[in-house]
Structures are given as C-alpha cells and as structure tokens.
Amino acid sequence: MADTIEIGILFFPDVTQLDAMGPAQVLSRLPSARLHMIWKSREPVTTDCGFAVVPTTTFADCPQLDVICVPGGVGQVALMNDEETLGFLRRQAEAARYITSVCTGSLVLAAAGLLTGYRAACHWSVRDELTAFGAVPAAERVVRDRNRFSGGGVTAGIDFGLSLAAELAGERTAKAIQLMMEYDPHPPFDSGSPEKAGPELVALYRERTSGMMARRREENQRAAARVGASGTR
Numbered sequence: 001m002a003d004t005i006e007i008g009i010l011f012f013p014d015v016t017q018l019d020a021m022g023p024a025q026v027l028s029r030l031p032s033a034r035l036h037m038i039w040k041s042r043e044p045v046t047t048d049c050g051f052a053v054v055p056t057t058t059f060a061d062c063p064q065l066d067v068i069c070v071p072g073g074v075g076q077v078a079l080m081n082d083e084e085t086l087g088f089l090r091r092q093a094e095a096a097r098y099i100t101s102v103c104t105g106s107l108v109l110a111a112a113g114l115l116t117g118y119r120a121a122c123h124w125s126v127r128d129e130l131t132a133f134g135a136v137p138a139a140e141r142v143v144r145d146r147n148r149f150s151g152g153g154v155t156a157g158i159d160f161g162l163s164l165a166a167e168l169a170g171e172r173t174a175k176a177i178q179l180m181m182e183y184d185p186h187p188p189f190d191s192g193s194p195e196k197a198g199p200e201l202v203a204l205y206r207e208r209t210s211g212m213m214a215r216r217r218e219e220n221q222r223a224a225a226r227v228g229a230s231g232t233r
Contacts, residue, residue, distance in 0.1 A: 040058060
C-alpha cells in the first residue's frame with residue numbers, strides 16, 4: 001500500500017472558496033491522499049461568498065504535511081501579520097515536500113519568509129507586491145520554483161492542482177483526474193487577464209476594489225518591513 005500523502009489547505013475567514021476548493025477537488029482524488037482543511041479551531045469559517053465551511057484539523061492537531069497550500073481572498077490581509085498562522089506555516093515548511101499557494105496566498109507565504117528568492121504567481125492586481133518580500137513575481141498561470149508551487153488568481157487553482165497532482169502521482173493520474181472533473185474550459189468571454197480585458201475593465205475593477213486594495217497594501221507593507229527587519233527565511 002502506498003504511503004499516505006498528507007495534504008493541508010489553510011482555511012481562514014473571508015477566504016476565496018474557489019482558491020481552496022479547486023485544488024481540494026483535484027488533490028483529494030490522488031491515490032492515498034488525505035486532505036486536511038486547517039484553521040485555528042474547528043468552528044465554521046465564513047468564506048468571502050458568505051457561506052461557511054467547517055475545518056477538519058486545527059493548527060495544534062495537524063500532522064506533518066507533505067503539501068501545505070495557502071489560498072487567498074480578502075481574508076489574506078488579516079493573516080499578513082498574524083504570528084500564530086505564520087508560525088504554523090514556518091513549522092510545517094521545515095519538513096513539507098511542497099510549499100504552495102493560490103492567488104494572494106503567495107503573499108501569506110512571503111510574509112512567513114517562505115518565498116524569499118523564489119519565483120511565484122499571485123493575483124495579477126497585487127503580483128508586484130511580492131518583490132517587497134524578496135520574491136520574484138511571475139505572470140504565469142502556474143509557477144514552480146524548486147519545491148514551491150503557486151497558482152495565479154482564483155481559477156488558476158485548478159491548473160495548479162493538476163500540475164501538483166502530476167508531480168505527486170504522475171501525468172497519467174493527473175490527466176485522469178482532469179477527465180473525471182470534465183475540466184475543459186471554454187469561457188464565454190475572453191477577459192480573464194488584464195491584457196485581454198483592456199484598460200476600461202481594469203479601471204472598473206480597481207475602482208470597485210479600491211478600499212480593500214488600500215488595506216491590503218498597508219498590511220503587506222507592514223509585513224514586508226517586519227520580514228526585512230527580522231531576516232525571516
């Protein structure tokens with residue numbers, strides 16, 4: 001019997017649920033995989049869509065993981081200087097085979113000092129903020145740098161999950177999972193990146209998210225200053 005692959009996905013208030021659920025749907029299908037949805041307690045966690053999900057494992061009870069994955073969302077802002085969460089990620093990263101993220105989850109890994117000197121993906125709107133942590137932002141759907149895997153914004157989590165599945169169990173298994181999911185996207189609009197969407201839609205997005213983005217920048221800057229001062233790696 002194959003060894004169990006322990007896969008943990010951080011789940012926190014105001015997480016973007018597809019950031020987490022896309023990879024979860026893929027990776028849970030791996031042979032011998034055991035999936036943990038992790039938070040500080042097992043109390044229901046409300047997503048940024050308004051519904052709640054119940055974590056399966058706490059920081060205290062979580063086993064050593066082979067894969068740790070940090071999704072993004074509005075709730076990422078509160079994690080940037082949350083030492084309990086950042087400390088958990090650092091401890092898991094010491095022995096994890098793969099340290100991974102989706103969307104703005106890469107900023108949380110960076111705040112924990114786990115992306116210094118690594119290329120990483122992030123949501124396009126804040127990708128460049130990775131540089132303040134010594135990471136190298138990459139405008140790619142999925143990025144691998146050594147044992148760091150990262151996906152771009154939201155839906156890239158499925159592509160990320162399939163890429164990691166191929167690494168863990170081989171391309172044939174990953175392709176079978178893709179077929180099972182009928183993942184064959186044909187979006188109705190060709191506006192899934194700022195380059196394709198054009199300046200008008202980009203401006204509309206930035207206008208509608210200006211308040212949240214200002215808070216995000218402030219917390220990111222605080223975290224980057226802390227990481228720089230402590231020399232955290």
